[in-house]
Amino acid sequence: MTGKREEILDAALALADERGLAGVSMRAVAQAVGVTPMALYPHVRDKAGLLDAMLGRLLSTVTQASPEMAGAADWRTRLRAFADTARGLSAGHPWATTLLFSRPAVTPDAVLLVDLLYRALLDAGVPPAQVPRVERLVSTYVLGWIASEAGGRFGPGTLDPRGRRGRLPEGGLPGHARVAAWLDPPVDWDAEFAADLDDLVRLVESVAARG
Amino acid sequence: MTGKREEILDAALALADERGLAGVSMRAVAQAVGVTPMALYPHVRDKAGLLDAMLGRLLSTVTQASPEMAGAADWRTRLRAFADTARGLSAGHPWATTLLFSRPAVTPDAVLLVDLLYRALLDAGVPPAQVPRVERLVSTYVLGWIASEAGGRFGPGTLDPRGRRGRLPEGGLPGHARVAAWLDPPVDWDAEFAADLDDLVRLVESVAARG
DNA sequence: CGTATAGATCTACAGTGTAGAGCCATGACC
């Protein structure tokens, strides 16, 4: 019965969503399935294998439920759909972002997502020789962004700008001084992500025009 | 004696470098210092505190040993110096990248690095209102890149392109098909990183020109 | 000298992943 494997993954996913990655222990998953910890091993080989499988499941739900990304729309909207989908996924499953960095795109679903980006870039006019590089550039940025959001890098620092300045030699932060006015108000992260994507779209256009 | 704290951090850094982040346990650090595990707690409060302090130490060595980044050189070379420094740091200390995503730039050294980037962007002519956003864009990309390298996302997949195609419905990867010629040869990662930085420099120029 | 204090220690607890041996029901074969 490979149905047992799906059952295990379901339980692990649920656990990760409500208690975080740290809450996914073999014992906890086993208890959720109603079985002893060691009973999981014939199905997942390893804890690392379990985590890989969890990520695979997540990606498969993405590729199945995002027809607009593959549709015939403008490459720009497809690229943005990819980015927004990734961001939405990580918002719902913050634990997944850590895992995304640790393995190459190797499952069929991950490869399919890469292919979607390849097609968008080709349609944009990027020379085929440059497509893999630009795909990595874009996806690296997007992954970095969602990892920052999920991991707390964008969270409010414990030192506010004024406090920061106080800890350093006077005039040690001329850059901060000149942009101070735009440092204090809270950031609209949705708008910033959209603005970044606009810039990346322009970057792609520039690569295409030069090619 | 805060010298004990430095001793602990030295041991922890050395341990992380040679055995990875997983090798940094309180017991292992304590043994390296020649003391019992609980003796560390007056100095670092927590394991999380220890990790934070380790990252801080690493960043401080960077800010102290990179005068070329702060020099009066062209903003482009300063930006590239920042990126190369970050990449070099993560190459020597792969464990640090994970940590970089989990805390906002909060230590004096981290803020100093951000300030370096602020100044480069200001010198490039980026409107002050946009500087914080573009700084986050650039550093997010750079962090994403080094995390990918350190974590293995760029490593060779266990499925080569041919194997990938075989697992999917015929014609399921038209994007891969069209760039297949540039998918098989091994990638020169140094060159790719440099090319990406060229594109980011152009992005910055474009933002500056528009502002 | 006596005493406060801060650092180091020891013990213990509740976890973790997983190796190894044994149990037991199912199905295949003579």
Next chain:
DNA sequence: GGTCATGGCTCTACACTGTAGATCTATACG
């Protein structure tokens, strides 16, 4: 029908993890 193998499951055990709590000790100060 009887025998046997196989594969999923259980139980036990081991070597770890971070750290709470109580105790001990050596130093500095009134």
